Each structure stands twice: as structure tokens, then as C-alpha cells.
Amino acid sequence: MTNKQRNLLTSVLFLAFGIFFFMQAQGVKHMIPSDVGSGYVPAFICGCLIVVSAAKLIITLTRKDPADNVKKSSDSSTVGGVVTILIMLVYMLAFEPVGFIISSIIFLFALMNWFANNENRNIPLFAIISVLLPVAVDALFVFVIKMPLPKGIIGF
């Protein structure tokens, strides 16, 4: 993405966000007559956001800097990032129904394997850490902090 494209995306995205929340703020109930109301400050903040985003949009459209159109190459792995996000999403969704210990064991093992390459992949070590960490953290929360973590449908 070039700087110009990035700045355009930023300004349009937050301009739309500002307009949407400004409209939402207009619908907030006014409870105390002597007060400006609970929608006043949100509307003010969204107004500021609209002004700042619009200013950014105008500057981006009117500025003619060759550096803004240079596209920088990146060697980051899109698949690597997306799969990492998906693994975390599944873990967080499974946190309550499956329970902390089991979901964490599966998550740790999966993410360690995903992050490791063929040379440093050590399955037995990953398995040991994946089991020990959730069990230790659960014990800490149950016995020391006295705040049980989700047990899930299996019950532990």
C-alpha cells in the first residue's frame, strides 16, 4: 500500500465511523434538564473526529509528494498472520465451552507448531509445555487467587 492509499483509507474509514457515531449520539436520551445530556460529549468528540478525518482527506487529495506514491515491499507472511489470528479466534471462542485447561493445551500445541519451523520443531517439548502451563496457571487461580477459570462441558 502506498502512503497516499493508506492516508485515503484512514480518512475515509474514520470519517464514516465519526458520522455513524455522531448519528448514534443524537439518539441518546436527555434525562436531566439542567445538564447538557449524555449525548453531548460523544457528539462533540465525533464532530472533532469528522473534522480531523475530513482535514486528512483534503490534505491527502491535494498534496503532491512523489514519496506518497512509492509502494514499499514487505516480506511479511499474510498466511502466517491470518492463520495466527484464526488459531487465537478459535481458542477464545472455545475458552468457555471447552474449558480453560483443554482449550489452552490444544491452543499452545497448535500455535507452537505453527510458529516453529522444521528445524526447531520439538513435538515432545511442545507437548510437555502445552500441558504444564495451563495446569499450573489453573492451579494458581484456583488455589492461590481463589478465582476459578472456566471448566467447560467436560468439567475441568
Next chain:
Amino acid sequence: MVPANMIAEAFANTFTPMCLFLIWFGTVIGIIFGSIPGLSATMAVVLFLPLTFGMETTQGLALLCGLYMGGISGGLISAILLKIPGTPSSISTVFDGGPMAEKGEAGRALGVGILFSFLGSVLGIFALMFVSPLLAKVCLLFSAADYFAVAVFALSIIASLSGKDMLNGLISGLIGIALSMVGMAPIDAVVRFTFGNYQLMSGFDITVLLIGVFAIIDIILSGFGRDHLADKMEKKKYKLKGYGLSMKEFMEQIPNTIISAVIGIGIGILPGIGGSTSGLLAYTAARNRSKYPEKFGTGIIDGVIASETANNATIGGSMIPLLCMGIPGNTVSAIFLGGLQVHAISPGPLIFNKSGQYVYGIYLALIISSIFMLIFERAGLPIFVKLLDIPKHILLPCIVVMCCVGGYSANSRVFDVQCILFFGLLGLLFKALKIPSTPLIIGFIVGSMFEKNLRQALQAGHGSWTVFLGRPIAMAFLIITVISCAMTVRKNMQDKKAAAGKEFDTSEEDG
């Protein structure tokens, strides 16, 4: 309660085996987080903040103090051995610490760095102890209008945290304020922006936001950089006896220490600048007044001393506006503010009257933590150095689990765990759009203070904004805000012209 009783209570609460253990534990963990590049003091404090919820207040704050102190100091280990600052605060330590390591003096650089980190911390804490009560007395004269002006001033930090693009910083800060308005409003408790989700009625939790924006984002980015996760960094070997310098050398460095500490404290008090800038300024000041400026950057202890004294003195300095006015000077103190709020401590001029025992507890915890740091960072160097070898592909998944547990324990609800990923993705969007995320946190924290005091002030002024014109304190803060923002804009424009985009960008202070 008279102050003497509060001080006695603070001593009684702090000098318990559990509290001392927590300070030690926090300091050691902080050093570990600070020493490993990619982890930071910020992440350490964020990760352990939820653990403090169930603790007695002094113990919880003591743990956070230890993490903050250790996290800032730990950065010097990788700065010297890997030439990569573990935290941004140690950027200037690399300038001379790195060349010292290359000359075979890594041990001496580490020893000197640890010793002067301690001295910088102690000087910063003394400044905190003597300046804070005086500032708090002045703040007692403040009304709602004045507090609104203070909130505006606090938001002006965003200008200096925005880096090269101030509009992006403003957008980030405004989104932060907007997020703080989700849920029940102050004053009349009207429910806003929940879109029918009852979980949002109590709003977003600061801990959840912090974990998402500062910890989960790093894991996601590691996923994008997965191909380079196993890349090894070249590590220098070290030998060290004592703290690596003679008494004569120590005496010669006293003026450098004092000047660097004063710079660190001053930068700490000024909101939004942070430890990396204080280190760079102290380094520059030491070089400018040195008899041998040409030797700076070639591996001399003067540079390491200036950098480490200043960045640790910043800790005490940043606590002064935090405790007296509730203004967080940098990212870690913003999280610390969240920690105070979790324990029902309201920073402000009355903090010495209402929660004096905890404030004195913080002073004691910081002093004890700096002593632990001096002893255990030196004694544990072989272990901390070994920890630099922990593979990222094992460490990062473990951190995600700790983050989720931290998010869950904030309110004992799974919704917060899911919000962590949401804020992590928001952080990723910000990263992709090159929007700084620290203003988001500042906006979120100051947002409620901004709204509540603005509404109260407008209520008192019958809806007229002229209410601020009649308050000298409010006017003073608003004028300072305008001047501060104008100076930042001017400096940014000068930097752009002078460096043509090649300047050292220290805007995003991580710890």
C-alpha cells in the same frame, strides 16, 4: 488520619513477607520482560495487572512498581549484549554499551548500567516524594472546570505521542475517548452505544484494551513475521567483577549522574515524552559537556551512565503528575493509572488525604524494588542472559494464554477474552494504517475525566462555555495546552525539514 499514621500503615503493609516477595517477584519478572527484545515493561505491567485485582491494595501496587522498575532497567541487558534495546528507554544505552561489548567490556557495561540505573531510580523517587505533596496542595484549589482543563492538557500529550503525523495521533486519541463512552454515562447513567449487547453496559475494561493493543498485537505481528521468528541474534559474552568501576571512576561520574537524573526527572514530569527521549537527551548533554566528546559512541562508560541514570529517573518523575493530577506521562504510567483505579484509588490532590497509606506504600515499594534491582539484576545476570535464548515460538503462545487469563480475570467473563482479540485486531489496523496506539490509551483513560468534568462545568455555567474564562487555573492550563501543541507542531515541522524523514522517531514509548 494524620500522615504519620498513614506512613506507619504503609510501612506495616509493605514490610510483610508477602509484599516483599511480590516486589522481588515483580522486579525479577520486569527485568526478564525488559531484557527480551519484543517484550517490554508495558507488556509486563499489562500482563500482571489482572493478577493484582484479588490482592490487598498495597501488595497489588507493589507488584506493579516492581514490574515497572525491573522492566525499564532490564532493557540494558539486550542493549549491551545484542545491541538491540530491550525497551525503547534503553535506545541510547546501545550507543556506548554496544561498542563496549565489542571491545570485550560487556561485563563492565552491564555492571555500570545496573549501578547507575539504581542511582537514577533512587534520585527519581526522592523527587517524587518531595515534589508530589507540594503539587497536590496546589491542586486542591481545582474545580470541575479546572479539571476539564487538566484533562484537555493531558490529551495534549497526544500531540507529542503522534510522531510524524499529528492527524493520525488525533484520530487515535478521539477513538480512545469514543471507546471510553460505551456503556453507562457519568452523572445520569444513561446507557449508550451498546447496540443491544448487555455485556457492553459496563463499558470496555481498561485491562482488556491494554492487553489487546499492547500484547496481542505483538503475537499477531509475530504471525505475519513467522518466517523470521527463528532468526538468531548474535550475543556477546561477558565477564564481570563487582559493578565494573573503581571508586575514582565513580566519583568522576557524579556530575554526569546528577545532570542525567535531573533531565530524567524533568522529562518524566512533562507528559508524553518518556524514557527513550530522556536517555537520548541525557546522552547528548553528557557528550556536549564532556572533555572528550569524540569518544562518545566508541564505548565509554559516560554514555551508558547518562542513558541509564536518566531513563530510570524518569520513573519517579512520571509518577508525579500521575499521582497529583491523574495525568499519565507515558504508556506505563497510563497502565499504572488503570491499576490505581482498579484498586479504587483516585489520583488527584486528595490522594494524600484519602489514600495516603497507599501513596507512601508506592514510595516504599519503588525504593525496595530499586534495591532488589541492584542486587538481583547483578546476581541474576547469568540467568537473565540465558533467558535471551528462549525461542520465540515457545514464549509467544505462552504469553497469549497469560493474556487470555488476564482478560478473563478482569471481570470473570469470557466476553472480555474475546474483546482482547478485537482490540488486538484494532491495534493491527492502527499498525497497518501507521496510526500510533498510545494516544488511543491516553484518550480512553482521560475520556471519562474529560466528559464528567465538562458536563459538571457546563451545568454550573448554565450550558455556557464561557465558564472556563472565569477560572484562572482553567485558563492557565488551556493556554499551556495551546502553547504545548503549537511547540510540538513547530518542532515536527522543523524535524521534517531538517531530517527529511530520517530522524530517530521516539514518539511511541513502550516502556
